[in-house]
Amino acid sequence: MRGWLVPPPHETVKSEEDFKREREAKVRRLMREGYLRSPRIRNAMLKVRREDFIPRPYRDYAYQEVPLPLPGMEATISCPHSYPLFYEPLGLDEGDRFLEIGLGSGYGTALAREIVGDDGLVVSLEIDPATFEFAKSNLGRAGYRDIVLVLADGGAGYPPLAPYDRICITAACHEVPPPLTDQLRVGGTLIAPIEVRDVQTLTLLEKTEEGLTVRPICEVRYVSLRGAYGVGGP
Numbered sequence: 007m008r009g010w011l012v013p014p015p016h017e018t019v020k021s022e023e024d025f026k027r028e029r030e031a032k033v034r035r036l037m038r039e040g041y042l043r044s045p046r047i048r049n050a051m052l053k054v055r056r057e058d059f060i061p062r063p064y065r066d067y068a069y070q071e072v073p074l075p076l077p078g079m080e081a082t083i084s085c086p087h088s089y090p091l092f093y094e095p096l097g098l099d100e101g102d103r104f105l106e107i108g109l110g111s112g113y114g115t116a117l118a119r120e121i122v123g124d125d126g127l128v129v130s131l132e133i134d135p136a137t138f139e140f141a142k143s144n145l146g147r148a149g150y151r152d153i154v155l156v157l158a159d160g161g162a163g164y165p166p167l168a169p170y171d172r173i174c175i176t177a178a179c180h181e182v183p184p185p186l187t188d189q190l191r192v193g194g195t196l197i198a199p200i201e202v203r204d205v206q207t208l209t210l211l212e213k214t215e216e217g218l219t220v221r222p223i224c225e226v227r228y229v230s231l232r233g234a235y236g237v238g239g240p
Contacts, residue, residue: 012075015063025057028069032086042090046100050120051089059083059113059144076111078137080229083111084176088226093121095210095223096172096197103167105189106130107160107231108176112141112150118174119150128153129167131160133232161235163189170194178206178228183235187211187218199228 020028033051036042042051057068060083064074073082092114098104100123106115109132119128130153132138138157145153156164160175161183168189175182175198182198190196190213199206208223230236 011072013064013067013070013072016066018062018065020057020066025055025068029056032069036087036090039087041087041094043094044090044099044121046121046123047090047093047098047117050117051086053120054113054116055148056086056113058148059111059116059141061140076137077140078134079232081110081134081137082229083113084228089114089117091208091224091226092174092176092197093117095221096174096195098122098172098174101125102171103127103169103191104129105164105168105170105173105186106176107163107174107186108132109138109141109155110176112144112148114174114176115141115153115155116145116148116150119153127167129156129164129170130154131156131158131164133157133159159233159235161185161231161233165189172196175199175231176228177231177236178226179231179235181235182211187213197223199226201230 042048057065060068060074071085098121102122104118104122109130115130142155163185169191170189171194173186173190173196178199178201192213194213196211200209206226208226210221212219
């Protein structure tokens with residue numbers, strides 16, 4: 007996992023109350039550290055049980071700031087702070103049509119569904135079949151049945167439900183795949199880790215009538231995008 011130190015797997019010993027306390031403490035800490043400001047994102051992080059989206063041998067580490075392995079090739083669930091780190095600058099909010107590239111465990115997808123609410127739309131694409139099935143199962147058990155899940159190369163986007171208000175790419179790419187900017191509405195935003203000379207920068211793009219504005223946010227470290235627009239090619 008690209009040099010990350012993975013904690014040792016073991017049987018779950020924490021109770022539901024233990025997880026609830028850790029979830030609430032994590033949200034308070036993210037607020038203090040400035041990652042978390044939006045009430046809708048905060049409420050989503052309080053509601054969605056992150057521990058239910060993690061393989062059982064790693065469940066007790068749900069609220070630690072460490073990526074954890076998932077089924078699939080180099081698949082991970084990102085650290086808890088990563089979700090507001092992406093969603094806050096993206097401006098994800100109620101009623102948005104949201105496209106996620108990289109389904110992962112389904113945790114971020116569930117958060118997004120809570121944030122956009124019943125008037126919004128969440129579409130998530132995943133290229134790895136094992137990761138896709140793991141996330142699909144997690145979301146089903148958690149009761150999320152109106153999210154559009156697609157097993158496909160995320161770099162191509164999902165034209166049938168375009169345009170999207172917000173697009174989130176959860177893997178590093180050398181440039182944003184052109185199909186994704188094509189499917190972003192004017193006035194919409196897209197966020198992605200952009201890799202240049204082995205340095206990844208979380209980058210926010212806004213689509214205007216004149217083109218794209220670009221704002222770097224911070225350095226990050228993510229697995230590489232796979233598929234036709236991946237860092238290493240198909």
